Amino acid sequence: MDSFPVYLDHNATTPLLPEVVDAMLPYLREHYGNPSSAHAYGGRAREAVEQARSDVAALIMCDAGEIVFTSGGTEANNLAIRGVAARSARRRIVTTTVEHPATANPVNWLEQQGWEIARVAVDGGGRARLDELDRAATPLAALVTIMHSNNETGVLQPVREAAGFARRAGAYIHTDAAQSVGKVPVDVRSLDVDLLSIAGHKLYAPKGVGALYVRRGIAIEPLVLGAGHERGLRPGTENVASIVGLGTASRIARRDLSEEGVRVSRLRARLWEHLAREVPGIALNGHVDGRLPNTLNVRFPKVSASVLLAATPEIAASAGSACHEGAETASAVLLAMGIPAGQAIGSVRLTLGRATTRDMVDRAAEALVRAWRRLGPE
Numbered sequence: 001m002d003s004f005p006v007y008l009d010h011n012a013t014t015p016l017l018p019e020v021v022d023a024m025l026p027y028l029r030e031h032y033g034n035p036s037s038a039h040a041y042g043g044r045a046r047e048a049v050e051q052a053r054s055d056v057a058a059l060i061m062c063d064a065g066e067i068v069f070t071s072g073g074t075e076a077n078n079l080a081i082r083g084v085a086a087r088s089a090r091r092r093i094v095t096t097t098v099e100h101p102a103t104a105n106p107v108n109w110l111e112q113q114g115w116e117i118a119r120v121a122v123d124g125g126g127r128a129r130l131d132e133l134d135r136a137a138t139p140l141a142a143l144v145t146i147m148h149s150n151n152e153t154g155v156l157q158p159v160r161e162a163a164g165f166a167r168r169a170g171a172y173i174h175t176d177a178a179q180s181v182g183k184v185p186v187d188v189r190s191l192d193v194d195l196l197s198i199a200g201h202k203l204y205a206p207k208g209v210g211a212l213y214v215r216r217g218i219a220i221e222p223l224v225l226g227a228g229h230e231r232g233l234r235p236g237t238e239n240v241a242s243i244v245g246l247g248t249a250s251r252i253a254r255r256d257l258s259e260e261g262v263r264v265s266r267l268r269a270r271l272w273e274h275l276a277r278e279v280p281g282i283a284l285n286g287h288v289d290g291r292l293p294n295t296l297n298v299r300f301p302k303v304s305a306s307v308l309l310a311a312t313p314e315i316a317a318s319a320g321s322a323c324h325e326g327a328e329t330a331s332a333v334l335l336a337m338g339i340p341a342g343q344a345i346g347s348v349r350l351t352l353g354r355a356t357t358r359d360m361v362d363r364a365a366e367a368l369v370r371a372w373r374r375l376g377p378e
Helices: 018-028 040-060 073-087 101-112 130-136 159-169 240-278 305-310 332-336 358-374
Strands: 067-070 092-096 116-120 141-145 172-176 195-199 210-214 295-299 321-324 327-330 347-351
Touching: 018 240, 040 067, 040 195, 040 240, 067 073, 073 101, 073 141, 073 172, 073 195, 073 210, 092 101, 101 116, 116 130, 130 141, 130 159, 141 159, 159 172, 240 295, 240 358, 305 347, 305 358, 327 332
Parallel strands: 092 116, 092 141, 141 172, 172 195
Antiparallel strands: 067 210, 195 210, 295 347, 321 327
């Protein structure tokens, strides 16, 4: 075994690309000015921030002035959801049962404040039900918030259709695209969304930086108060080096999007074929085709995923369950898809990335098969 395991947890976080590190270093060393300062040091930092804003905007097909930098996807989601709610006379939010906690918890907080929350169910493949979305988006709704792709299963959600329902109701539409941006084409005009969240560390930029697309003309309330940074929506001196990193990562993602998507989807198919051939009864979680190209979520029969991964130190991946005081709890996303809890706890999320090779995929599959057989399934 190599000194480090095969990394198959890219939906949790991605490593910094060397080009991203190289782009950031000057802004950690000599170009340390405050972007708000009028002198040359500030000007250099300000130019870098604005170039990054343009690069992020180009990746999702919007205007640079519609990008607000944040500390990450969680802040972007909170700013979108709570920012809309603070400005609206309506008191209803439409969402789904499979959202990331960065969306679900701001929505839960609004529910505690008296808001009515409509949580739309998903089908057996993990996709939000269009009929329920249609019914839920009433003229009482202030916002429809639906993730672009699920972080566990990789299933792509019907954002464009949800936007149509929101438009009919006169509501805003927000999508958490943290897992999608940089992996699949994301075009805010085609999606017809008002707000879209980005997390830098999901596309080979640093942790602690992200962005929120705010369609021109949309008024939202800031979460924190201060000076006029980021159009007054995110006060506080900008994290220049990390913003530069996000801009560089966005530029690289745009350049390589099509080619890398094809490459990684072939590796994912190879991994699934190997596992399906060697593990009788293994099952795929989520729709077969409508998913991120890098994401494979599978459930192994008659074994706990956490036990399986503990027996497979050759790989780094995520279990689809959580362990609390010795008891294992199945993923809420998988339960929402109708998968029985006893089966769901055998689910493993394997997510590939830019550095993943055929050899890595083969070694990971062999290690998982060996461990599964060793654990003694009937």
